[in-house]
Amino acid sequence: MSRTVTVGLDGSQESLTATQWAAQEALRRAVPLRLVRAGSSDEDPRTRLVDPATARGWGERTLATAESRLRRRHPGLDVETQWVADDPVDVLCAAAEEAELLVLGSRGLGGLAGFLAGSVSLAVLARTRRPVVLVRPHDPLEPEEDRAGGDVVIGLDVSAPGDEVLAFGFAAADRYGCGLRVVHSWAVPALYGLDTGGVLPLLMTEVAEDARRALDEALAPWTEKFPGVPVVRDCRQGRPAQDLTELSHEARLVVVGRKVRRARIGTHIGAVTHAVLHHSLAPVAVVPHD
Numbered sequence: 330m331s332r333t334v335t336v337g338l339d340g341s342q343e344s345l346t347a348t349q350w351a352a353q354e355a356l357r358r359a360v361p362l363r364l365v366r367a368g369s370s371d372e373d374p375r376t377r378l379v380d381p382a383t384a385r386g387w388g389e390r391t392l393a394t395a396e397s398r399l400r401r402r403h404p405g406l407d408v409e410t411q412w413v414a415d416d417p418v419d420v421l422c423a424a425a426e427e428a429e430l431l432v433l434g435s436r437g438l439g440g441l442a443g444f445l446a447g448s449v450s451l452a453v454l455a456r457t458r459r460p461v462v463l464v465r466p467h468d469p470l471e472p473e474e475d476r477a478g479g480d481v482v483i484g485l486d487v488s489a490p491g492d493e494v495l496a497f498g499f500a501a502a503d504r505y506g507c508g509l510r511v512v513h514s515w516a517v518p519a520l521y522g523l524d525t526g527g528v529l530p531l532l533m534t535e536v537a538e539d540a541r542r543a544l545d546e547a548l549a550p551w552t553e554k555f556p557g558v559p560v561v562r563d564c565r566q567g568r569p570a571q572d573l574t575e576l577s578h579e580a581r582l583v584v585v586g587r588k589v590r591r592a593r594i595g596t597h598i599g600a601v602t603h604a605v606l607h608h609s610l611a612p613v614a615v616v617p618h619d
Contacts, residue, residue, distance in 0.1 A: 343434030491618030
């Protein structure tokens with residue numbers, strides 16, 4: 330693995346927004362930024378009916394234009410470009426394995442329609458074992474300056490917290506100099522949905538206490554390792570995807586985990602992570618863990 334932040338670039342507004350976010354991240358990490366363009370996507374109507382040389386020329390011009398803009402905006406940033414004539418998913422998965430972080434754009438539909446991750450992004454997420462950040466386009470009415478603000482939010486399942494997820498979230502908050510909110514949403518088992526004996530309030534108290542205790546245990550080594558990061562423990566009764574989506578309105582970054590599965594069938598992303606990707610207003614970091 331090389332010390333780079335890599336971004337997938339296809340010339341769309343989504344990927345251009347992701348490129349700007351990735352540039353800021355590379356500067357914070359003090360590493361080069363690599364722009365990667367895959368040149369044989371059948372999904373791109375501009376290249377479907379032209380010869381490979383012409384398609385490559387368009388791809389290389391896209392990279393050169395983005396590189397020039399980045400160098401003007403961030404003179405101290407080390408920028409690399411890479412054009413590969415291969416399937417976009419294969420190219421991006423290979424790029425992810427060679428980088429500290431892969432950044433991709435996602436199609437933001439705006440308003441209640443939410444955050445729609447494209448098929449390429451979802452396929453890359455399902456296959457790579459490296460962290461991936463998905464960034465939606467900005468509201469065109471917002472100013473162009475850096476919109477960074479708010480805390481880093483981690484969605485945590487205390488039954489399988491994943492050190493990789495916590496390490497990523499704490500390190501991000503430490504780099505940004507901001508607070509960290511760790512959210513665990515719990516629910517009463519469905520068996521107790523109809524409470525006829527007055528047991529439900531006692532059960533809810535017990536479940537809440539167990540969840541808070543498990544959250545404290547999961548965070549203990551990380552608060553010790555990052556003493557300068559202010560941490561809010563948010564243990565609540567609720568629905569994880571809905572709670573994280575609501576918190577994304579004010580978040581700088583939302584961090585969720587993806588349990589690595591080796592089965593060939595399925596999206597390999599998880600229902601909560603998939604829902605957050607579709608509806609989050611903030612960039613979403615998806616961190617694979619065992």
